[in-house]
Amino acid sequence: MATNIAKIACAVAFAAGVAAPVTAAAKSSTVTAIEERGTLLCSGHNGSYFGFVEVNDKNEWKGLDIDMCRALTTAILGDPDKAQIVPLSWAQRFPALQSGDVDVIIKATGWTMGRDTEVGLQFSLPYFFGGTQFMAHGDLGITEAKELDGGTICVEAGTTIERLAGNYLKTLGIEHTMVSYEKASELRAAYLANRCDAFAAWGPFLAVLRATELEKPDAHIILSDQLSNEPIAAAMRQGDEEFVDMVNWMIAALLIAEEEGVTSANVEEMASNPPNPKIARLLGVDPGMGERLGIRDTWAKEMIAATGNFGEIYDRNLGEGSPYKLERGLNNLWSHGGVLYAPILD
Amino acid sequence: MDAAALKLRRSRRDMLVQTLLVVFVVLVIWVAISTAHTNLTELNMTSGFGFLERATGWSYSFSLIDRSIDDSYSKTLLIGFLNTLFLGLICIVLSTILGFAIGTARDARQLGLNSLATVYIQIFRNLPLILQLVFWYAVLIHMPGPRQAFTMGEVAFLSNRGLMLPGFNVSPTVVLAMFAAVVLLAVVIFRQKSLQPVQKLLLWLVSGSGAMLLLAWIFAPADSSIFSIPAQQGLRFRGGIGVPIELVAMILAITLYGSAYIAEVVRGGLNEVPSGLTEAGKALGLSSRAIWFHVKVPMALRTIMPPLGNQWIFIMKATTLGVAIGFSDLFYIVSTSITQSGQTLELMGLLMLSFLLINYSLAQLVNFMNARLALKGH
Incomplete structure (x- = not known):
């Protein structure tokens, strides 16, 4: 008898558990907390991680990841300036998210199985792919790795990059000499002294090195080949699926806007006279865009007006405009x- | 107790102490190995030498034989071993020659020569080797690039990538055969008692070059020249023998440092020769060159040999600094293998074993030369 009561209690509890999300409003608890607080807490960096999370001496943040955060803030709160950047080191970011010091990590964070399971995170759609690339001296006049035939390549010893580069060049059938150094500083000095024709490293790192630490950035070129790939995504706490939906659709809206040619410059015009039903839905002219996430229908329009579409964000922070x-x-x-x-978007 | 009983007791006691010592050493080694094994098993780390057959997947700056990223760890380690041996032997030969020259200058009466040698020794002996190595490497890689290389008659080039020399258009195996032939000729020719030293040298040079040309002519590809001359093509030089700049820097730094030590050893040895002997040579009307060759050096060698052997072993060990500038010596290969394969203990063991083998052989060679040099009856 006692066991039967327990079983019934279990079944009731289970039924309640299943039913609860259906009956409750499909609104994320994190979004509710953000609205109550009036700010969105985003991960910054302890210093500058150039291109992604940069800070100047006036404590002004910029970069691709900061703009993604500002886009999310605009979507939820309607104002990009309500984003609050919390400086965090690489090691601090996950504990800070778990303890609620930040609402989301948008900071060059790769999606790995360990983080997805053991660390207890949820990942959004990847919004960036960073992989191993080559940087070469510009006076060689080359643009891709195929033209490195006979060249000397410098890498950091004992890294995955060492293997990736070796494997890639072998696959292309490129004869080359690999010189690997134990320390990054020696590697850089050797490359700068023209000991090697090219330098293999993580692409974004090379771009930063080229732009900020080399005397003549134009004298170096990053080759178009991508040797490996790491999906970079926003990381959230496990257990708030609605917030994951929110972040996913924020990223999706930025991409759809770029696809459809909606920019910060023409968004108002497009909203007043939508050229197709998809754009009408995206910009909230046709209702449904916000309702299904529990926020305003015009969130995407406001977001694009504030930060631009994904292409604009990229160009401003990493591309031609940077x-x-x-x-x-x-x-x-x-x-x-x-x-x-x-x-x-249906 | 009589003497015999006392002796027996003593030998028993000695035996007991020796046995205990051996048992203790064996026990310590066994405990160390089994602890390591237990700990590795707990961490789910694989131990053993199975990884030696796996392909490495990475490349490095220098090898005497053909290499690829598909090579197994055992072949890659062998290449590292050969590189260390090659670099070590070159440095030993060069620094011994240079050391004898400078040590002699240090022993000379001329003030200018003497002080020049003193300055050389003080500079190169008193600066840490790694500092000198990094310095020379920095100097060398700041030379012009391959497109603006220094050239010597369009056949040899020096750039910040390395030294390009003309060579024979043959495989490394044939080069090895050439080397063997030249050594063999040297052994045969220098044993001839009827020839003067200069004649021997001339004969050896001529016959050696002849043998090399003959081998090159036989083994060179049919449709091309027997010589391979480096030529700039694209990003690098093709043809010829390429000496990478890392190897040049290693040879330069180790030779300068090692020769300064050897010079001091040589000076000490020359000092030991009793002045009566040199004076006797003078009285006999020998030239100072003849005195150096036939009196001073043969006498000094007996004092020089043991510390010289130590210097040779030191030079061998100094090759491990290659890791600082990206030269792929054995230590570099081992340390990269450790990070790439994770087999730390096994690789460290192999590294130690290799150096033990090299340096024990060197020590045996020095002992052998010492025995040959010893005065009969002393």
Whole structure:
């Protein structure tokens, strides 16, 4: 008898558990907390991680990841300046998220199985892909690794990059000499002294090195080849699926806007006279965009007006509009030879 | 107790002490190995030498034989071993020659020569080797690039990538055969008692070059020249023998440092020769060159040999600094293998074993030369 009561209690509890999300408003508890607080807490960096999370001497933040955070803030709160950047080191970011010091980590964080399971995180759609690349001296007049035949390549010894580069060049059938150094400083000195024709490292790192630490950035070129890939995504606490939806659709809206040619400059015009039903839905002219996430219907329109579409964010922080001049490569829309794509907006 | 009983007791006691010592050493080693094994098993780390057959997947700056990233760890380690041996032997030969020259200058009466040698020794002996190595490497890689290389008659080039020399258009195996032939000729020719030293040298040079040309002519590809001359093509030089700049820097730094020590050893040895002997040579009307060759050096060698052997072993060990500038010596290969394969203990063991082998052989060679040099009856 006692066991039967327990079983019934269990079944009731289970039924309640299943039913609860259905009956409750589909609104994220994190979003509610953000609205109550009036600010969105985002991960910054202890210093500058150039291109992604940069801070100047006036404590002003910029970069691709900061703009993604400002876009999310605009989507939820309607004002990009309500984003509050919390400086965190690489090691601090996950504990800070778990303890609620930040609402989301948007900071060059790669999606790995360990983080997804053991660390207890949820990842959004990847919004950036960073992989191993080559940087070469500009006077060689080359643009891709195929032209490195006979060249000398410098790498850091004992890294995955050492193997990736060796494997890649072998696959291309490129004869080369690999010189590997134990210390990054020696590697850099050797490359600068022209001991090697090219330098293999993580692409964004090379772009930063080229733009900020080399005397003549234009004398060096980052080759178009991508040797490996790490999906960079926003990380959230496990257990708030609605917030994951929110962040996913924030990223999706930025990509759809780029796909449809909606920019910060023409967004108002497009909203007043939508050229197609998809844009009408995206910008909240047709209702549904916000309702399904529990926020305003015009969130995407406000967000695009504030930060621009994904292409604009990229160009401003890493691409042509930035000191780094990083080519989009894989970080372009699928329709332009990249791998970024948005889920279907229906 | 009589003497015999006392002796027996003593030998038993000695035996007991020796046995205990051996048992203790064996026990310590066994405990160390089994502890390491237990700890590794607990951490789920694999131990053993199975990884030696796996492909490495990475490349490095220098090898005497053909290499690829598909090579197994055992082949890569062998290449590292050969590189260390090659670099070590070159440095030993060069620093011994240079050391004898400078040590002699240090022993000379001329003030200018003497003080020059003193300055050389003080500079190169008193600065840490790694500092000198990094310095020379920095100097060398700041030389012009391959497109603006210094050239010597369009056949040899020096750039910040290395030294390009003309060579024979043959495989490394044939080069090895050439080397063997030249050594063999040297052994045969220098044993001839009927020839003057200069004649021997001339004969050896001529016959050696002849043998090399003959081998090159036989083994060179049919449709091309027997010589391979480096030529700039694209990003690098093709043809010829390429000496990478890392190897040049290693040879330069180790030779300068090692020769300064050897010079001091040589000076000490020359000092030991009783002045009566040199005076006797003078009285016999020998030239100072003849005195140096036939009186001073043969006498001094007996004092020089043991510390010289130590210097040779030191030079061998100094090759491990290659890791600082990206030269792929054995230590560099081992340390990269450790980070890439994670087999720390096994690789460290192999590294120690290799150096033990090299340096024990060197020590045996020095002992052998010492025995040959010893005065009969002393």
